[in-house]
Amino acid sequence: MRDRLLKYFLVFPAIFVVASTAFWPLFQSFYLSFREWKLNRARESRALWEYEYDGLENIAYLFDNYLLALEDDLFWNSVRVTSIFTVTSVLVSVGLALGLALLLAPGGKFRLTVRTLLILPFAMSPALIGVSWRFMFQPDFGLFKAFFDVLIPPLADVDWLGDANLAMIALVGSEVWHWTPYLTLVFIGGLATVPQDAQEAAMIDGANSWRIFCDVTLPSILPVLAVGIVLKTIFSLKMFDQVYMLTNGGPGNATQTLAHYIYFNGFKYYNMGYASAVSYLLVIPMFGLTWLYMKLVFLKR
Amino acid sequence: MVKGSKNKFLDFLQILVILLTAVFILVPIYWIVSGAFKQQVDIFQLKLLFTPTLENFEIIFRSPYNLFDKLVNSTLVALSTILIAIPIATMAAYSFSRFRMKGERLMFVTILATQFVPAVVIVLPFFILFRDLGILDTRLALVLVNLSLVMPFAIWMIKGFIDSIPLDSEEAALVDGSSRFQVILNVTLPMALPGVITAGIFCFILAWNEFLFALIITTNKAVTLPVGLSLFHAEEGVLWHLISAAGIMIMLPMFVLATIIQKHFVQGMTMGAVR
Numbered sequence: 001m002r003d004r005l006l007k008y009f010l011v012f013p014a015i016f017v018v019a020s021t022a023f024w025p026l027f028q029s030f031y032l033s034f035r036e037w038k039l040n041r042a043r044e045s046r047a048l049w050e051y052e053y054d055g056l057e058n059i060a061y062l063f064d065n066y067l068l069a070l071e072d073d074l075f076w077n078s079v080r081v082t083s084i085f086t087v088t089s090v091l092v093s094v095g096l097a098l099g100l101a102l103l104l105a106p107g108g109k110f111r112l113t114v115r116t117l118l119i120l121p122f123a124m125s126p127a128l129i130g131v132s133w134r135f136m137f138q139p140d141f142g143l144f145k146a147f148f149d150v151l152i153p154p155l156a157d158v159d160w161l162g163d164a165n166l167a168m169i170a171l172v173g174s175e176v177w178h179w180t181p182y183l184t185l186v187f188i189g190g191l192a193t194v195p196q197d198a199q200e201a202a203m204i205d206g207a208n209s210w211r212i213f214c215d216v217t218l219p220s221i222l223p224v225l226a227v228g229i230v231l232k233t234i235f236s237l238k239m240f241d242q243v244y245m246l247t248n249g250g251p252g253n254a255t256q257t258l259a260h261y262i263y264f265n266g267f268k269y270y271n272m273g274y275a276s277a278v279s280y281l282l283v284i285p286m287f288g289l290t291w292l293y294m295k296l297v298f299l300k301r
Numbered sequence: 302m303v304k305g306s307k308n309k310f311l312d313f314l315q316i317l318v319i320l321l322t323a324v325f326i327l328v329p330i331y332w333i334v335s336g337a338f339k340q341q342v343d344i345f346q347l348k349l350l351f352t353p354t355l356e357n358f359e360i361i362f363r364s365p366y367n368l369f370d371k372l373v374n375s376t377l378v379a380l381s382t383i384l385i386a387i388p389i390a391t392m393a394a395y396s397f398s399r400f401r402m403k404g405e406r407l408m409f410v411t412i413l414a415t416q417f418v419p420a421v422v423i424v425l426p427f428f429i430l431f432r433d434l435g436i437l438d439t440r441l442a443l444v445l446v447n448l449s450l451v452m453p454f455a456i457w458m459i460k461g462f463i464d465s466i467p468l469d470s471e472e473a474a475l476v477d478g479s480s481r482f483q484v485i486l487n488v489t490l491p492m493a494l495p496g497v498i499t500a501g502i503f504c505f506i507l508a509w510n511e512f513l514f515a516l517i518i519t520t521n522k523a524v525t526l527p528v529g530l531s532l533f534h535a536e537e538g539v540l541w542h543l544i545s546a547a548g549i550m551i552m553l554p555m556f557v558l559a560t561i562i563q564k565h566f567v568q569g570m571t572m573g574a575v576r
Contacts, residue, residue: 004401013393017385276422286417290414
């Protein structure tokens with residue numbers, strides 16, 4: 001009967017840690033987003049609601065940090081960059097991973113050996129991936145220059161990280177390298193659950209492999225596919241490490257993601273109130289996606 | 302006959318694509334590894350054949366780079382993080398697995414959902430707090446923030462392992478007159494130990510590779526390996542040979558750890574959506 005107490009005693013420390021390391025900062029950021037605080041100038045923050053304005057203006061000024069963001073071209077630029085990055089990296093990595101999973105799903109020594117490689121990129125520090133890809137894109141002695149020198153000479157002298165569009169391709173490339181092998185492993189796991197007899201029955205009925213894929217395989221791995229897509233989307237929206245190390249948002253602001261924009265405003269300009277407000281603009285879509293992800297993961301339980 | 306040769310061609314094509322994939326995965330890794338053993342001159346000349354040298358590994362451990370300090374920081378921070386997180390997570394996981402509580406599901410899902418809070422949101426208030434407390438640039442500060450990163454994964458993974466332990470053995474011990482506490486300590490924990498260690502390794506990898514928290518909270522004394530990568534600049538530019546040598550120190554131990562827990566690594570990250 002003492003179990004009744006014990007069970008709460010056992011979860012309490014975990015609740016305490018999660019509350020103080022995740023929920024407290026979440027609430028605190030929200031609170032800060034309604035204050036004016038440049039860390040390099042003022043010792044204390046100033047609440048926006050303490051300013052005296054006339055009537056309706058009061059409300060507008062309360063949301064000053066948010067309104068400033070909505071008026072800032074660089075904010076919208078980072079929204080655009082994050083969207084492009086997210087859509088392309090999700091499409092490319094999920095698409096490639098699905099194809100590779102189909103190729104690698106049948107057993108055999110050769111395929112199993114290659115499968116053991118798939119874990120490597122995901123175990124690598126994203127910061128290191130960013131640095132090493134910058135090294136590979138180095139215009140004078142990088143790997144890509146060497147590669148194109150031999151195969152496609154016109155591309156050899158391209159300065160990848162110096163051009164807005166090419167820098168984005170480089171960034172997406174490094175992220176595809178990071179995530180595709182991992183997603184492949186996830187999808188291989190999903191393919192293992194495809195009912196064998198349904199596949200065989202379709203084969204006996206004379207269906208070609210494309211039909212089998214559409215009618216049998218795809219429907220049964222759809223839940224896993226959805227989990228992979230939402231997970232990758234969430235991580236893409238938060239993208240920071242490789243941006244910082246590979247392009248540092250450049251050239252200009254061509255690859256500045258939202259997380260990088262927040263970092264810059266918070267920790268280079270020390271504009272804490274503003275950075276908090278922008279980070280909340282990132283948190284809101286994240287709430288929706290997280291809810292969707294949880295639905296997908298816990299649906300079958 | 303025609304069909305047979307067509308199949309053979311398809312098989313060949315498949316093997317070719319799989320080989321290309323392997324190359325695609327390995328080349329960036331090889332690029333770092335080979336760079337680490339090259340002299341600076343060989344880096345500039347893009348040589349395929351070069352005389353390997355261990356010099357870079359000596360240089361990075363000397364002043365001004367002192368990579369050993371960063372190695373110690375990375376190890377201590379990741380180790381302390383899991384030493385705090387794993388016992389706490391194991392307790393909670395046992396409770397979630399074995400007892401029914403009011404609002405249990407909501408509590409559980411909410412804890413898991415915190416893994417998606419963007420790191421920048423978490424680090425902003427912590428930066429201000431640590432600055433007021435005067436503990437910026439300490440390993441302690443980094444460990445505290447890292448807890449937010451590993452807790453949801455640790456609880457999720459360990460709960461899965463405890464779920465798979467049959468209730469019979471616990472019940473038998475309870476009938477024999479052991480207290481619940483004794484049962485947890487003497488029956489459940491030994492059986493869950495491999496799972497707890499697996500979760501610990503997984504969280505160690507997360508903490509080891511963590512970048513944004515360390516970038517913001519540490520400046521000098523508590524700098525970890527990934528942040529330390531930015532140190533290798535000189536007047537003549539970026540010192541790629543040294544970055545590569547440091548890169549090996551960062552990635553190689555994680556390759557080993559991830560390979561050991563391969564299957565669980567995939568499940569841990571997707572929260573077991575994949576079996």
